[in-house]
Amino acid sequence: MVELKSDAALAAMREAGRVVGTALAEMERAAGVGVSLLELDEVAREVLRGAGASSPFLGYRPAFAPVPFPAVICASVNDAVVHGIPTRYRLRDGDLVSIDFGAVLDGWAGDAAVTFTVGTARPEDTELIATTRQALEAGIAAAVVGxxxxxxxxxxxxxxxxxxxxxxxxxxxxxxxxxxHEDPHLPNEGRPGRGFPLKPGLVLAIEPMLIAGGTDHHTTDPDGWTLRTADGSRATHLEHTVAITEDGPRILTLP
Known part of the structure; x- marks a missing residue:
């Protein structure tokens, strides 16, 4: 079932989204050489505590997962695409890091992701991030009524x-x-004019995930969660929660 949100609901979702955007910005600032993924998870937990929000990630267990997710962020490094579990791994110069984070505030959820480089960026990683941003922007631009x-x-x-x-x-x-996670599912590739109609009040998490090597295939780590590129190439993940409105797409997860 697809629920179309009222203006009041969109305003409440904007507040949840603000928590998400703020936490992602703080984690990106905190991420440096030698900082562990668990330390970034703690940064996010502190933002949740300060906002009086909860995590939709912590304890989440979809059908494919062998165990509930044990953290409030997904931290995916280099060839990890999504769903990376934060560990004691300490970031190294040149690491490509994707952080996915969500928050629930007053009963409404927000969800977004960023990708950034720690320390010295590889030119090809910078280009991959830019392409993923273009893909996200193109997806958002298409999120219009009709x-x-x-x-x-x-x-x-x-x-x-x-x-x-x-x-x-x-x-x-x-x-x-x-x-x-609500209906409808939103693929990252498809045919125009097909699929669920976009109506005012529909809210979507738009999230391109790109693999540098060109393959669509991936593997899953023994933890049952972390997805990695099958060819070992690097991957990126960007995401915003976006509302469909009569005035055009409205991004709800900016800081």
Missing amino acids: NRTGDIAHAIGTVARRARCGLPEGFGGHGIGRRM
Whole structure:
């Protein structure tokens, strides 16, 4: 079932999204050579505590997962695409880091992700991040009343394929509201004019994930959560929670 949100609900989701955006910005500032992924998780927990919010990630266990997720962030480094579990691993110069984070405030959820380089950036990583940002921006631009989810998927996929990047098969965005994952599913590649119609009040988590090596295939770590590129190439993940409105797309997860 797809729920269309009222103006009051969108305002409440904006407050949850503000918590998400603030935490992601603080984690990116805190991430430096020698900082552990668990320390970044603690930064996010502190933001949640300060806002009186809770984590939709902590304890989350979808059907594919062997154990509940044990942290409030997903921290995916280098060839990890998504769902990385924070560990004691300490960041190294040149690491490519994707952080996915969500918050629930007053019963409404927000979800977003950033990718950044620690220390000295590889030119190819900088280009990959820029391409992923273009894909996200294209997807958001297509999130207008009268379009369909296929139009968003087509916009994202077109940017990725033109750059000869892979898109992890089976993964994409989703509806969001009272729960982190709601209908409809939002692929990162598709045909324009197809899929669920975009109506005012629909809220989507739009999240391109790009693989530098061009493959769509991935593997799963023994932890049952972390997805890695099958060819060992690096990956990126950017995401915003976006509301469909009569005035155009509204990003709810800015700091």
